[in-house]
Amino acid sequence: MDKQIKLFEGEPREQHQAILKLLHKTWVEKNDLYGDSFSEVFDELGDVSALTQVLHKVNRLKTLVTYGDDGVEESLDDTLLDLANYCVMWLMER
Numbered sequence: 001m002d003k004q005i006k007l008f009e010g011e012p013r014e015q016h017q018a019i020l021k022l023l024h025k026t027w028v029e030k031n032d033l034y035g036d037s038f039s040e041v042f043d044e045l046g047d048v049s050a051l052t053q054v055l056h057k058v059n060r061l062k063t064l065v066t067y068g069d070d071g072v073e074e075s076l077d078d079t080l081l082d083l084a085n086y087c088v089m090w091l092m093e094r
Contacts, residue, residue, distance in 0.1 A: 027085050038086070042093045050090040057083040 009015075041049040057079060064076045074082075 023081060023085055023088065026081055027088070030085075038089050039093060042090075047090075047094075050086065050093065053086045054083065054090070057086060 010018075038050075038053065060074065061076070061079050061083065064072075064074075064079055069075055
């Protein structure tokens with residue numbers, strides 16, 4: 001994923017559509033790299049596994065918002081995309 005995501009221009013509907021496309025692209029790329037580990041762990045542990053993933057991302061988000069990215073690999077935008085995708089994957093599993 002890009003270190004910094006280009007700002008989406010246009011009307012809110014166009015921005016929303018562009019972000020959804022990026023979420024899907026990110027999900028496909030990560031599933032190709034890591035397999036369907038989210039689903040596998042969900043099958044074993046249920047909602048607790050999804051909540052754990054979401055909470056890890058929320059903690060990462062809090063750190064980024066509080067202290068900035070300070071040279072870390074994952075940007076605020078990357079973290080927000082991952083968090084959104086974790087929520088979508090959780091819905092898929094349910």
